[in-house]
Amino acid sequence: MTRSATTPWATSELGFELVDSGSSISATVPELVLPGLRRNPKRAHLLVSTVLGKHIPTPPDAVIGAGNALGDLVVDALGPDVGDVVVLGFAETATGLGHCVAARIGAQCYLHSTRRAVADASVHAAFEEGHSHATSHLLMPTSPDLFANDHPLVLVDDEISTGATAIDAIRSLHAHDRRSRYVVASLVDMRTERHREATAAAADELGTVIEFVSLATGHAVLPDGLTDAVAALPDPVLNPRAEVRGTISRVELSWPSTVPDGGRHGFLRSDSDAFDRAIDSAAVELAKYLPARPLVVVGHEELMYLPLRLADALSKSGHEVTFQTTTRSPAYVRDVPGYPLRRGFRFTAPELDPDAPRFLYNAHTSEVDPLIVVVIDEPADTPALTADGGLVDVLTASGGDVVVAVVTGADVVALHDSRRIAQ
Template structure:
């Protein structure tokens, strides 16, 4: 079980706005205030943000902590379903693409797939669903073939937090219409549903004639004070893209990757892909390890939905004794303020590097917990993100360098959905 570190200070958003996260229950000894910290969003649809301390998204986190929390969650799923039960796992984009893969790995799942907001040319969309409170609502399901999902194995849906359960239910409805099955498990780091939300989930299960179980590291409730949305949306725009005392350096390298090995779960990751994936990760870690000063702290930054591979690279570097943290970029605009007790102390915004994407992207903190530590930012991107927009003057590389951060860009080349599809069509899935 992952060690729980008890919180000592009142979060800034609680002290200033009354936004509070209250612990309810946990079968593993986790506590809601230790798993999530209240953050803010200047969004009239939802002004609060639960910033995870164990996910590695907004906050640079030890890779071992991220994997440990996911392993705990996977163990809860196994306890719910029973030993030896094979499963299919779905992770929600973008936040839980890595978390879902970790859970799938823990369960040795038959197949892992994450929803995606990147509409890959030539890919077939199996199903789609919407996320009502999100700024980027459309989720696409694009496995290499529908057969990866067309079975009656229990489906485990993984998200970082369950606020209402509506997204999970919408996904279950969409997938159940495409491929009916009898049992679903919704797994999350925290479950903050009200009794009304729980009743709605039970009603949906009854309507569909299925069983839906929920597991989480901890459950609790969110205290949303009256007028929170108005107060937060009235705040001045945050200062983003801070400028440092010097300009950081830049270096680049390509990481070789087998064309027939998935680099994540966007098009499906089978249990049979594991051995080749592990070998490819080991090779990538070896290349990077020989290129980075062993005494230097490293923050591995994944690109948006590309969470699991950068996490595993970070874990490999960490296991060699290096000081390593892990996080990723995001589509999510959040409020940044540099005050103690708030999880988003600095932020960066930049254009999406992929062609055809027009909404801005963000990365938060991107700094060692001790700001005096001069950490290297190891930015891991896949080939579709390696464009002129990635290296533009307002791109993620340059805004990080302008803050005084040294950047090493590692591009994963060779993960080819078409080659993966052909490989699976020629073999057994």
């Protein structure tokens, strides 16, 4: 294949291609996702979203707009059932996307799976994700009643490759709470006909209805030997260093203890107004510490929606803002034109698994000098965050100026008690 300016590098060099086969909106699969790579024997290819705000810094209105478009498809699929729906987002990648969908459709409850153990919260259910770098998913609502019902369940993920993760989750959840209807919503659906037949068979076996909606559908062309070809590429160069280290500053943003800071313990329709007010207040406070320069607002792993909404509020107040988050998933970084993962940072986890590294991709380049606003919650506000090899250390070593914005977050016990009193 002849390499051109518009051909993705992973396509021209390795033959990994993303093919569109239909769209529910004007965008196509190659516009919504780009071919990336990873050194993983289970799965060497990576779909890098252009609208998710994970690997690529993305305008917050584009991230929210994609979630809204997906939510509209969910509304069309559910029809009159939409009012009582429960939405589940998959950690870590789709926690923010799932919340966007839930907000768009006015879901009764939004919950995302989590990989963070929380002392004051119990596990309602769990399931596994086969190809993921971190496979275990926990569901930890403040009360099983938020999730244990017979309402339609919408499962949101950024992309569906085979449908196996969604079906495994449905099997696990169906064993706890049998539902007559599930909708799986994703930005792109890349299932083959064989995969679609397998998901249909699973629905028949469970005695339920499972529907899929997506902004676009297509398939991945994966050449033989892709895993070996990726392994043979030069080792990626991570954690670039600049001659002059960047600066560090810190801001603490208060948050009401009885307002959920995301969907980890359940986010109810009735929480929306208080959440919006808390976001507006936090954005005003944060803006006091931000100079007039481009911003990259960086969320911490599963903490995606709150930083996204902060980024959107800052953008609406006149700042030039893009948004993305850190991740547990290692990807192959190569600084070549036409490849979406040009720059990579590997750092020590600030919480849990200190021996398992975390990653941030792109963030800033030598041509663009934004201020990096790292938004974290209190459990991630540990000495490891700023220690040698921590996120703040590797970013400032690359020449980036960093503002650490710490959000106090909701108190699980107070949130549980306030909901019990309200019932």
